[in-house]
Amino acid sequence: MRQWWGRYGVTTGLSIAVILGAWSFRESNGRIAYEIYSQVSQPFGIPEDRSRQLLDARTQELSAMLAEQKQENSRLQEAIDLAPDGAGEPIFAPVLGRSADHWWQQLTIGRGEVDGVEVGSIVTAPGGLIGRVISVSDTSSRVLLVSDSTSRVGIKVTRSRSTGVMRGLGDETTSIEFFDKLPDVKVGDTVVSSQFSYRFPSGMPIGKVTSVDLSASPAPRAVVTLFAPLDILEWVSIHGKPDIPPEPQESAESEVEILTDEDDE
Amino acid sequence: MRWPKLSRYLTNASVTLASVLLCLLLLPARLPGMELLGVAPNWLLIWVVAWSVKRNLWQAALAGWTLGLLQDGMSEQIPSRALSLLVVGVLTALLKKQKYVQEDFISVALIVFAMSAIAETVVALQFSWYSWRGIAPFTFERLSEVWAYYQDVTLASALLSSMWAPALYYPLNYWWRQMYLLEMNSAS
Numbered sequence: 544m545r546q547w548w549g550r551y552g553v554t555t556g557l558s559i560a561v562i563l564g565a566w567s568f569r570e571s572n573g574r575i576a577y578e579i580y581s582q583v584s585q586p587f588g589i590p591e592d593r594s595r596q597l598l599d600a601r602t603q604e605l606s607a608m609l610a611e612q613k614q615e616n617s618r619l620q621e622a623i624d625l626a627p628d629g630a631g632e633p634i635f636a637p638v639l640g641r642s643a644d645h646w647w648q649q650l651t652i653g654r655g656e657v658d659g660v661e662v663g664s665i666v667t668a669p670g671g672l673i674g675r676v677i678s679v680s681d682t683s684s685r686v687l688l689v690s691d692s693t694s695r696v697g698i699k700v701t702r703s704r705s706t707g708v709m710r711g712l713g714d715e716t717t718s719i720e721f722f723d724k725l726p727d728v729k730v731g732d733t734v735v736s737s738q739f740s741y742r743f744p745s746g747m748p749i750g751k752v753t754s755v756d757l758s759a760s761p762a763p764r765a766v767v768t769l770f771a772p773l774d775i776l777e778w779v780s781i782h783g784k785p786d787i788p789p790e791p792q793e794s795a796e797s798e799v800e801i802l803t804d805e806d807d808e
Numbered sequence: 809m810r811w812p813k814l815s816r817y818l819t820n821a822s823v824t825l826a827s828v829l830l831c832l833l834l835l836p837a838r839l840p841g842m843e844l845l846g847v848a849p850n851w852l853l854i855w856v857v858a859w860s861v862k863r864n865l866w867q868a869a870l871a872g873w874t875l876g877l878l879q880d881g882m883s884e885q886i887p888s889r890a891l892s893l894l895v896v897g898v899l900t901a902l903l904k905k906q907k908y909v910q911e912d913f914i915s916v917a918l919i920v921f922a923m924s925a926i927a928e929t930v931v932a933l934q935f936s937w938y939s940w941r942g943i944a945p946f947t948f949e950r951l952s953e954v955w956a957y958y959q960d961v962t963l964a965s966a967l968l969s970s971m972w973a974p975a976l977y978y979p980l981n982y983w984w985r986q987m988y989l990l991e992m993n994s995a996s
Contacts, residue, residue, distance in 0.1 A: 573881035640836030643882035
């Protein structure tokens with residue numbers, strides 16, 4: 544035993560140390576590496592003109608959201624539709640990198656805890672909603688994009704109020720499954736987040752319907768192309784978490800009730 | 809000039825660690841020429857292959873497992889990459905015993921190509937397992953989606969990784985060989 548220890552002791556100890564180190568790295572979500580990465584690739588300050596461009600884009604986005612709101616208000620029977628959570632100024636963040644593993648659709652952005660980003664913060668880009676923050680370090684954070692196959696967003700069709708759940712397909716498109724057996728949806732319809740979504744505020748523009756398959760099983764499906772050009776994004780804006788996350792279960796039920804009520808009429 | 813043993817070990821360890829750190833930092837980056845269909849080379853896999861080509865089974869397995877944990881830290885923890893990189897390390901270490909695999913760039917590129925296909929298959933199987941059992945609620949919903957995505961990603965990843973493999977393999981292998989020669993010299 545002593546001989547064995549004399550011969551392999553150092554190797555065993557080193558191996559255990561290496562594995563423990565790797566394990567703690569895993570548990571910290573790669574915090575150190577992302578911190579170094581953000582320090583290495585962070586541009587020096589934010590150029591002013593860029594910010595202004597982004598604010599212009601944001602203004603256009605807000606006016607689109609306002610139009611959406613007006614239509615929403617006109618439908619009094621859906622009074623439970625909440626206004627989008629536009630409180631507070633967004634934080635602009637440069638995109639530093641992409642996902643570290645191609646099975647996931649993520650962004651690495653150059654703002655972190657010090658700038659007030661927290662896990663669950665909503666991320667938008669010119670074009671609308673693109674995802675939410677899933678992990679933060681001091682000066683960088685990771686964003687899970689809506690195009691990831693693990694992303695779920697409750698959506699509705701602006702024109703007809705048909706609701707469903709949107710999932711990513713791993714590229715520029717996403718797929719919606721509708722709650723309704725016969726949803727009123729056609730190619731070209733605009734899709735926004737709905738109050739059913741408890742991770743995202745309602746009414747945020749997402750994309751446009753590009754194909755519809757009403758006979759799909761188990762629920763009618765549609766393919767949506769996202770407004771935001773995820774491939775070429777260089778800057779994104781970060782918003783606070785939605786204020787009141789309703790119970791997902793309850794809202795799902797109430798959603799179904801509303802839909803069946805409509806059907807009866 | 810004799811290089812003291814301890815300081816040589818420490819230098820070797822720091823260079824090795826630095827190369828791993830470099831690979832970790834390259835993972836989220838999408839530099840021009842390093843991207844195909846939004847996919848980047850799998851630097852950690854190249855590192856594991858470079859490490860395992862001339863090492864024994866246990867060293868290869870340890871490296872694979874460790875770097876897999878590191879990759880989990882950089883992305884998502886479910887499904888764990890530790891399994892696929894462990895398989896890659898072990899298979900590469902076993903492979904070297906066969907005489908027909910030469911240690912030139914072409915062979916290394918070919919090994920990386922094959923290993924990255926195997927690694928992606930392992931990950932796809934893990935995803936299939938999760939989606940079949942419905943354990944992790946936030947993964948692919950259907951088996952067909954896993955394999956559709958697998959087809960998209962595997963070829964791009966394998967091609968890019970094998971093309972970039974020499975860039976990492978050559979300097980690392982050169983360094984480790986020099987260290988080995990020094991060790992032999994000081995021992996004799």
